[in-house]
Amino acid sequence: MNDLLFKIEDFGPIHKLNMNLSKINVIAGINGSGKSTASKILYSFLISISPEGINFYNDNLTDYYRNIRSHLWRFDENKQYSELQDILRKTFDKIEIDDEESSKSIFKKLLEVNSEEIKSENFENLIKSSEKYFELKKSPAKRRSEIFKQMISLEFEDNTSFRNYHSKLNLSTNDNSLDFSVNFPFEESSITFHKEKFSINDVFYIETPYIFDLENKRAVGLKKYNTNQNWLYHQKSLLNRLYSTIDHQEFDAMQTKLLSPGEHMELIDKMIDGGFDINKISKQITYKTSDGEYLIRNTASGIKTIGILKTLLNSKIDTNSFLILDEPEVHLHPEWQLEIAKIIVLLARDKKIHFYINSHSPQFIEAIEVFSEYYGIADETNFYLSTLDENVNKYVFNNVERQEISTIYKNLGNPYNILNEFRGKNLSKHM
Known part of the structure; x- marks a missing residue:
């Protein structure tokens, strides 16, 4: 898999994010600094261009047909079931069809053979939604954009606030095998995707x-x-x-x-x-x-x-798969934090699995730093730090070079400073 370029502008708590995603990508920052928001956006992008995204789309398409069948049987008790079943059989057979005109003719026939009672507002909307899915099937780019839109709505519980966003999101590669851009509100989106040049398996x-x-x-x-x-x-x-x-x-x-x-x-x-x-x-x-x-x-x-x-x-899970880990250290003993960091590095090196890891543990991040160098993939390991831009009261994600990684430890080490302050106060009590 080629390295991915991941960009976010003004989405939720995030002001700017510009990442070059390699094999291992560690994102450090305090709670509430937009790390999980970025993870969900990246996940939505990756699902949209993965086999699971296509399965998700086909599942929705199948659901439409099941609902159509339910409506037909509910409203057409006096019709000959043989005729309805024949139409439905053809409808299901067309799920994978590439002939747009044949697809549309099915929906036309569905409306023609049924009484006016069927043509209720709900049923008409169902037919229109199904037609939209057929249209999307004819355009892989539009289909992937629709999958992304639905993923975003499923990943963020309060997605009504998106209407007020003026955001720009992008996932691309240097060789132009992928260029996926989305603007908020969902008025504009574009995608260039060459699956023969760029592929992703599991996410x-x-x-x-x-x-x-x-x-x-x-x-x-x-x-x-x-x-x-x-x-x-x-x-x-x-x-x-x-x-x-x-x-x-x-x-x-x-x-x-x-x-x-x-x-x-x-x-x-x-x-x-x-x-x-x-x-x-x-x-x-x-x-x-x-x-x-x-x-x-x-x-x-x-x-x-x-x-x-x-x-x-x-x-x-195989090569060209992507694992997003949100603070994996939280439920691990300190020694196991070191072990899981070592396992991640070895998986990235040996199985070519890509990792995107949120963390607020200096110890875990340092373990990734040390093991990635020891096992020879330091050049394929990136570190980022989310910090508050007080001018806009939002967070900016900056790349942190390996020689400057102490910046991350200082940013996350404030609790130790607080404890040291109280240690000093404790000592002063006994003087």
Whole structure:
């Protein structure tokens, strides 16, 4: 994968962001400085140009047809079902059609064979929305723009505020194999995308080990109309992949060695000697080792964090995949922070997986700095710091050169300064 150029202007708390994304990208900053906002925008871009984005689009298209079928059967009880079923069969067959005129003729026929009662406002809107999806299918660029628009709305809970934004977003490459620009409000967007020159496989956004607290996959549908506001799309997508991998894999393979050999795999196996399984009776995810089986809610958060990564690796994440990690150090013991940093560096080096990592831990960031140099990918590791621009009261993301990385440690080290101040006060009490 070519290095990506990622830009944001005036979106939410972010004033300016200009990043050259290489194999490992560490974004430092205090809470509320726009790190997660940038992550969600990047995730939306990447999903839009990935196979999952196309699957998401096709799922929505299929949902439209199911709704059409529901409306037809609801309003046309007196019609001959054989005629309706024949039309619906042809409709489903056309999901992958490339002939625009044939696609439109289906919708015309759907309207012609049904009574005036069908032509209610809701049904007409459904047909129009479906036609829009067919139009998008004929234009890959427009389709990807629509996917991005929907991803943004699914990733940000308060997306009504976007109407007031005057933002510019861009994801591109130096060789012009990708140039994806979006302006807010959603009045303008453009995309140049050559999939034969630029490709991306899996995209995952991991922010919490408590993703397993929702233990029933059926409660998290991935459809865009899902009304569960507590779960964002990237959470649902991750949970779906984890369940799918755990459900279709023999536990013995997870209990011993990971499916892909390598130094990073050996490190993970040393940290946790088991893996996730689905209990055949309760259908709940459990953590299973050679010593026994434990409910996932009773498993340490650090084990969950490493276990999620282990499961994804066993799902055969490969070259040209992208992992977005939001503060992975939060639920890890300090020693495990060093180990996970080492694993990330080895995965970037050996499997060519790209990482975008938000962090406010000086120790974790320093571990990435040290290990990336030791394992020979210092030139492919970038550091950024989000700082407040007091003139606009928004945050600017600046590149931090390796020789100036102490700037990050000073920025994040203020709590230590506060503690040292109180240490001094404690000493003065005893003098």
